[in-house]
Amino acid sequence: MRAVDEVRQLLGGLDPAQNAGPAEDGRREQDLARILASDRGGGAARGAVPRRRSVLAAAGVLVVAAVSGGVATEMSRRPRPAYAVTPAILSFGSPASAEPAGIRLRSLAAVAAAQTMPPRPAGTVEHLESVNWFLNFSTSGGRTVSAVVPQQWQSWRTDDDAGRMIKRDLSPVFRSDADRRQWQKWGGRVTSSEEVHDYPAGGFFSRFRGAVPADAAVLRGWLEAGTSANQAPVQYLEDIAQLAGMRLLNPAQRAATLRLLADLPGMTVTGTVTDRAGRIGEAFSITTDAHGLPAKHTVIVDPRSGALLGYEEMLTTTAGSLNVTTPAVISYRSYLTAEYAAVPR
Template sequence: MRAADGVKDLKDLMAAADPAAGVTGDPDRRQADLERILAGPGPRPRPRRGIAPRLWVPLGAVAAVCAAALALTLLPSGTGHAYAATPPPLDYRRPTAAVPAAQTLAEIARRTAALSEPDGGPDSVLEWRDWSLFTRIDGNTVTSRVTAEQHRVLLHPDGTGTQTRRFDGRPEHTEPYESGLYRQPVPADPEALRAMLRASTPAVDSASGLAQALRGLLRVQVLDPAQRAAVLRLVAALPGLSYDGSVTDRAGRPGEAFSAESDGSGLPTRYTFVVDRDSGRILGDEAMLTTRAGALNVPVPSVISYTAYLSARRQ
């Protein structure tokens, strides 16, 4: 694979998460700036002796593989190429008869909306675990590695707070944290929730877009039963949704798995949402490449993304 091809594949894969994708700017100003830069003396290049240019591309929007103590290894493909290790797919206990996914999820949403829970205190505490795939292009070589992150966020009613993060087994680091786009109360009406999420993620009606929007929402909001039911109804409305059956998630909890496919990330990907049947909480979300990997140094199919939502409560 040529490096230029790898860069193009990675740009295509990250296009949906590019905050400046629709910005065109002033072409006359761009031309004037270019001419001014080219007319200047420019910096002196540093000598590079036998070192090929390297590009690290973090794929946080695409990756988060959650498996206890997973370390980077290389797996032979049988053709002399080595792949980065990725976790195996979840072990789904598929139903013996066809089960309508939307109807099953709608029933879980109906029961969830009827739940009664105490309000709790004013502050929100959210914990989740991410496993992330990073890819580096070094000349004609593409290398991928897996890293792990553990997050604990404390948010106050004004949307400010702190985040304690442990990255790749390193010491914990605490830093300021803000709820950002989702400070307003989450609507309990599915269509109002859809409109709210669409403001930040226009492709929210697709599996890739909804997964992206919920990754933002579930990191800053503790949802009550009615709000959780609205989230489940959005998942139930995804085109091509299928019910994969019961499953034990990557944090060891029982759940029900619902999946839909989308190429919104740039590669054909199957997105899975694991739902707690009793509480209606989304326990985790997962993405798996289905037909091709582009510039990513992984086999196909491969799980390239997983987040486990461990706790969401008020105190």
């Protein structure tokens, strides 16, 4: 129960199935106020995050994988069905308007462009914070054990791409005590951990360096730099979700991301939603099997600021060899803080 309590302490009301008390409501209001008062961010952590899914093979040996931008689509041995615990599926209401996704996203882009960027205090840098969840699993001898591993990410980036990244993994939460023991037997971590990385100038993150374009067409080319041609439309959605976690965007840049999303084939209106941090947003999705398994990729946008509030990936009809029951959320990112702040000493 210690792991469960730790998760609850950090994530608070992120599970929409939980009731929120007055203290949680106050925290949510503060988070939303910070997002509306500046820009927004949160998301990816490591300095080299893969942009393509990988295929895992297990032949009686331990394989540990985190489904954070990578879904395991094939294993050589089918695991025994011991279904993993996954987050509650968000409940989507009626769309805010009858407009198609492209038109509505352009309207939200206009909202974003009309925002005012707060003055930058002297001595501050881009500071982003998010809470995230990814499906983690280990497989060996035909058995798969999965764990819920909530994470808190914070980053500070300077203008010359130096910076600091702090990633805190909370204690994994398991479906059963037996799964916990097996995970530990295979060498998996069962306690919380924290990693702090300091980067020199030019070393903070290999992608998204320099000024983020404020034009949708230029932004698209900027995201394509160094990648293969003819990438699937969903890849741009994922790139923007990652960008939201690594860079503090001004109103014009934020508007450009929404206009790029508006132009993606297959983008649909999902509806209004209360996100995992208790904020009201409008959701837009692409459903595709471009990465191997049929999945619904959803972004949540704040209609009052055009800020990106969150991103989710949900398997829709089949989970392949992953031991989850579909439909199943296999990852989410909840962007909490985006502001200028001093680097902590």
